Amino acid sequence: MSRRLAPLLSLALLATLTLALGGAWAWNARHSLAAPEPRDEFAYAGSTACQSCHPDHHASWSRTYHRTMTQEASAKSVQGAFDGQIVRYWGQPVRPTQKDGQFLFEYLDPRDDSVRATVAVARTVGSHRYQQYLAQGDGGRYQRLPLIWHQGEQRWIHYNGAFLYDDNQGFDQHAATWNPNCIYCHNTGPEPRITNADALFQRLKRGERFNYLNEAHWDSRVAELGIACETCHGPGAQHAEANRNPLRRYWLHWSDRADPSIVNPRRLTPERAAQVCGQCHGQRLPARPELVERWLSRGPSYRAGEDLQQHVTLVTRDTPVPAGDPDTFKLRFWPDGTPRLSAYELQGLMQSPCYSRGGATCIGCHSAHGGDPAGMITADNRQGAACQGCHQGIEQTVPAHLRHAASGATTHCVDCHMPKLAYGVMEIHRSHRIENPAPAANAAGQRPDACTGCHSDRSADWAQAALQDWNGKPSAPTATAIPENLRQLFAGDPVQRAVAARLAGAEDAALTPQARRAQLPLLFAAMADRYPAVRRFAWLSARQTATVLGDAPLQQALAGFDFIADAPQRAQALERIRQQFRPLAPADSQGGLLQADGAANAVLIDRLRAQADTRAINIGE
Amino acid sequence: MSVNPSPNTGADPALDLAVRAHLRYGTTALMLFLLGGLALEFLHLIKAPWYLDHHLRRELWVLGHAHGALLAVLNLAWAAVLPRLPAAAGSGWALRWGAALVPAGFLLGGIGNSESDPSLAILATPAGAALLLYALFALSRAAWKR
Numbered sequence: 001m002s003r004r005l006a007p008l009l010s011l012a013l014l015a016t017l018t019l020a021l022g023g024a025w026a027w028n029a030r031h032s033l034a035a036p037e038p039r040d041e042f043a044y045a046g047s048t049a050c051q052s053c054h055p056d057h058h059a060s061w062s063r064t065y066h067r068t069m070t071q072e073a074s075a076k077s078v079q080g081a082f083d084g085q086i087v088r089y090w091g092q093p094v095r096p097t098q099k100d101g102q103f104l105f106e107y108l109d110p111r112d113d114s115v116r117a118t119v120a121v122a123r124t125v126g127s128h129r130y131q132q133y134l135a136q137g138d139g140g141r142y143q144r145l146p147l148i149w150h151q152g153e154q155r156w157i158h159y160n161g162a163f164l165y166d167d168n169q170g171f172d173q174h175a176a177t178w179n180p181n182c183i184y185c186h187n188t189g190p191e192p193r194i195t196n197a198d199a200l201f202q203r204l205k206r207g208e209r210f211n212y213l214n215e216a217h218w219d220s221r222v223a224e225l226g227i228a229c230e231t232c233h234g235p236g237a238q239h240a241e242a243n244r245n246p247l248r249r250y251w252l253h254w255s256d257r258a259d260p261s262i263v264n265p266r267r268l269t270p271e272r273a274a275q276v277c278g279q280c281h282g283q284r285l286p287a288r289p290e291l292v293e294r295w296l297s298r299g300p301s302y303r304a305g306e307d308l309q310q311h312v313t314l315v316t317r318d319t320p321v322p323a324g325d326p327d328t329f330k331l332r333f334w335p336d337g338t339p340r341l342s343a344y345e346l347q348g349l350m351q352s353p354c355y356s357r358g359g360a361t362c363i364g365c366h367s368a369h370g371g372d373p374a375g376m377i378t379a380d381n382r383q384g385a386a387c388q389g390c391h392q393g394i395e396q397t398v399p400a401h402l403r404h405a406a407s408g409a410t411t412h413c414v415d416c417h418m419p420k421l422a423y424g425v426m427e428i429h430r431s432h433r434i435e436n437p438a439p440a441a442n443a444a445g446q447r448p449d450a451c452t453g454c455h456s457d458r459s460a461d462w463a464q465a466a467l468q469d470w471n472g473k474p475s476a477p478t479a480t481a482i483p484e485n486l487r488q489l490f491a492g493d494p495v496q497r498a499v500a501a502r503l504a505g506a507e508d509a510a511l512t513p514q515a516r517r518a519q520l521p522l523l524f525a526a527m528a529d530r531y532p533a534v535r536r537f538a539w540l541s542a543r544q545t546a547t548v549l550g551d552a553p554l555q556q557a558l559a560g561f562d563f564i565a566d567a568p569q570r571a572q573a574l575e576r577i578r579q580q581f582r583p584l585a586p587a588d589s590q591g592g593l594l595q596a597d598g599a600a601n602a603v604l605i606d607r608l609r610a611q612a613d614t615r616a617i618n619i620g621e
Numbered sequence: 622m623s624v625n626p627s628p629n630t631g632a633d634p635a636l637d638l639a640v641r642a643h644l645r646y647g648t649t650a651l652m653l654f655l656l657g658g659l660a661l662e663f664l665h666l667i668k669a670p671w672y673l674d675h676h677l678r679r680e681l682w683v684l685g686h687a688h689g690a691l692l693a694v695l696n697l698a699w700a701a702v703l704p705r706l707p708a709a710a711g712s713g714w715a716l717r718w719g720a721a722l723v724p725a726g727f728l729l730g731g732i733g734n735s736e737s738d739p740s741l742a743i744l745a746t747p748a749g750a751a752l753l754l755y756a757l758f759a760l761s762r763a764a765w766k767r
Contacts, residue, residue: 053737
């Protein structure tokens with residue numbers, strides 16, 4: 001071969017190889033985009049696989065509490081103080097401790113604190129508000145343990161204090177099995193994989209009665225612990241494989257068309273986008289009985305981008321309860337159908353005109369890749385900036401908006417149109433039913449309202465009259481009516497009382513320091529409620545009030561109150577608190593709830609309490 | 622220190638021109654890419670988010686700076702060895718173009734890039750790499766030539 005020919009031939013060979021490779025890529029790209037393969041609902045790749053191509057999105061998701069929703073127990077993941085200090089609740093002493101790198105709960109004999117049983121923590125659930133702990137049991141079962149670590153208050157809390165039940169509970173009242181429950185919404189690609197379903201079914205057919213949670217065996221798997229990329233974008237193994245082809249990637253960049261191998265919620269219709277979040281933030285049941293078996297074996301059939309309602313029935317106030325208390329679902333909603341627990345955000349949104357008429361969807365305000373990880377929302381959107389997209393300038397045209405602004409009050413869209421009225425994870429959350437305040441109608445309907453929640457020392461009549469006055473239809477308020485929030489604090493059911501207790505001392509409540517101070521005796525009365533959750537919120541509000549007033553001795557006395565301590569201990573602490581506080585003659589008797597000397601009117605409070613619905617609320621957490 | 626820009630290349634003016642071309646490119650590019658390095662450090666200094674927070678852009682620009690400086694040095698080395706391997710002088714253009722295209726691809730690929738891929742300007746990099754390969758092949762061949 002001549003010396004001149006060799007380089008030319010080499011070049012030709014290189015060019016041919018390049019063309020062949022490019023041609024193959026081009027054919028593959030065209031084919032995979034024109035006729036995409038059906039998505040494999042179980043082909044998960046894991047977030048690490050996503051990271052190499054999407055490092056920024058991976059990093060922004062990594063900041064969220066979604067990522068750390070479920071973790072293997074380790075020094076890095078465990079937040080609780082496993083320091084050997086004994087905690088005693090509901091008569092059972094427990095010592096959280098560590099040994100050989102393991103995190104342990106030692107269950108002690110109440111008589112002499114000797115160790116009766118030791119349980120090792122296998123996994124953690126949650127990392128934002130509080131952290132639950134799971135132990136691994138027989139038959140592949142993960143069992144939720146009764147003590148939880150409250151991150152905000154940096155203390156152990158018994159689960160009985162986190163639910164809406166009264167004090168009459170057992171130590172293991174809220175024992176739960178992770179495999180057919182928590183696994184679904186706290187992980188990616190959950191598969192409970194029950195292994196003895198047929199045997200259990202035969203026993204049921206023979207008429208045996210047993211607790212299936214104790215008898216079932218599991219071989220549970222998840223694609224990834226925690227809520228990762230593929231929960232919202234769908235299984236990504238095919239997407240990762242297809243996009244090894246550079247021509248396919250560049251073609252998608254140029255054309256700006258959607259990649260059929262993956263789901264981008266921002267390209268979905270508002271309804272479908274909301275359903276991506278709603279697969280967990282919208283409590284639901286399998287859509288058809290035959291799907292129950294599927295849920296217990298390979299997990300829920302819904303994948304991001306699909307029509308959620310083809311797979312599930314969203315729980316509403318009127319949804320029939322498959323087993324147990326027929327009012328279970330009814331009690332999870334306010335009488336007008338508005339959800340009053342967290343994890344029903346989709347149902348709330350779907351009741352909103354902003355959704356049905358304006359196409360509002362979750363990602364209009366929230367983002368897994370931006371803003372504050374708590375709530376996954378930017379500071380602007382937290383104050384209602386997203387509303388401006390459709391309602392630009394409305395702050396200058398509606399009388400209520402102008403009046404609030406003129407009074408110097410700092411109110412945001414969400415304060416009035418998404419009031420705090422939903423209980424969940426030991427906090428009161430904003431309603432996701434975006435609506436206008438209607439104080440009189442909401443009071444009649446036994447639910448909180450934005451006006452009377454913020455102006456918690458005012459009656460519903462007062463709020464209604466103010467609204468009518470602003471709209472040019474003046475009416476006379478009833479001067480003696482009991483403030484609606486305080487009425488619900490005593491006469492409401494457990495959710496009403498919890499919401500009212502929280503709002504009574506909320507940092508952003510429209511209350512003067514004098515009005516806050518006047519309410520303290522009523523908050524002390526609420527700290528003797530039969531429901532631990534109500535007591536805690538009343539205590540938080542009293543503490544907030546003491547802080548606003550700068551009353552250090554009262555703050556100190558309040559610090560000695562434990563809402564889940566034994567009744568005698570609580571009574572003692574409450575007595576010390578009351579002794580520390582000297583009421584003043586109130587400017588307003590709060591509809592008779594305060595006596596002339598500023599003390600709480602126990603007779604009226606008892607009368608209101610007699611009206612209260614005392615049923616526990618099964619919140620399904 | 623005095624530098625003789627016309628090393629002893631004998632009486633071959635063509636070779637002398639070739640050496641001078643590599644010296645010009647090498648010294649100028651080295652200065653520019655060192656200035657580029659200073660610019661990158663400055664972006665760290667002012668914590669420029671459009672640089673620091675874009676992993677791919679950051680990586681591409683660092684690669685562009687490093688390759689540019691290294692290939693500038695390669696041109697200087699080429700100029701030093703060329704008098705002993707005059708047969709490679711004809712492929713010097715490929716070395717200079719390759720030394721320019723490789724970093725240019727990296728630097729421009731980091732502008733208008735997506736999260737996962739450089740912009741299309743990155744195509745300059747493999748083209749430049751091919752030219753570099755060709756030049757080094759010619760140099761190697763000249764070295765083996767008796």
